[in-house]
Amino acid sequence: MYHIAPMPAPLDEPLRQQLLGCETATIGHFREVGFIDPAIRSVLAQTRIAGTAVTLSLPHTDGTLLNHAMRLVRPGDVLVIDRQGDERHACWGGVMTQVAKGLGVAGVIIDGVATDAATIREQGFPVWSRGVAALTTKLAGIGGALNVPISVGGLVVQPGDAILADESGVLVLPPEDVAATASHAIHLQHQEEEILARVAAGELLPDISGATALVERINQSAS
Incomplete structure (x- = not known):
């Protein structure tokens, strides 16, 4: 079964722009919480995004719900994906990269692997993952959840959280913390x-x- 909750309220654009002017490592000088496991790394050598967390929980072989989410995402959204411990099947690749880029998605954070790294780099689309793999998810019809609390990189991420990510790492902030932190x-x-x-x-x-x-x-x- 697929659980699909409503899309979260987007981060106010002035706040998103203010956050976009920050480096994650600068915030690491004064904040201890909210940093995702550094093993989840940027595929691009240099990048920075800020946006609203749209969360997905996907079972090992099933990428159906992520595909469906491409009709729901908005410009400035950041897809944050819990792969439920799977590090073998890539849920993200070249087609998803080009579709998401065209929709204005800010980027994707995956607690798992991606594929088609060359296309990701050619498109300049921001992706963070634990590595790359050739084995991919399918339209398996197993299930999944959209816009529910998930666990990614050792953190609980809520739909609607603010995401700041660059080549140094990924930071998750409650929306009410963004203004003071930035x-x-x-x-x-x-x-x-x-x-x-x-x-x-x-x-x-x-x-x-x-x-x-x-x-x-x-x-x-x-x-």
């Missing part, structure tokens, strides 16, 4: 530019960051 990340990115300018002018990084002062203070208190 604002702080952009502030830190500006600070990094200022720090690099000071280093170029001759200052030492540990003096700017306070690392040396912290080391000295801790060693003095321990002595």
Whole structure:
């Protein structure tokens, strides 16, 4: 049986654009939660997307529901796919890439494998996966679920969560966290530019960051 829940509310476009200006690694400087297993990697060498999570749970050989979802997805959606532990059957390949790109899908995150990596790269379509494989899913008629909570890369992902993904990794944020997180990340990115300018002018990084002062203070208190 196929369980199909309503499509989630899309992330407000100004918030999506603000999040798109952030690097996942910058957010990794101040946030500990929401990062997907780094073994799920970008197929493209350089990319960044931000959008609304549309979640799918697909059994090992059945890609039927993912195919059906191509009539439901909207521009800016990010497909997040739970493969229920299967790492042999690729649910995503060249045809899906070109169809999704034409529909304006922002990208796809797969806790499993993809195929047709050359086509993905040629199309420049953002895909994150655990690797590539030749064995693929079929229209097997087994079942699956759309827009339900899923487990991907060690995280529970809710439909409607905000996704930020780049070549460094994938971050999942509750929609209510996006504004504050993005604002702080952009502030830190500006600070990094200022720090690099000071280093170029001759200052030492540990003096700017306070690392040396912290080391000295801790060693003095321990002595």
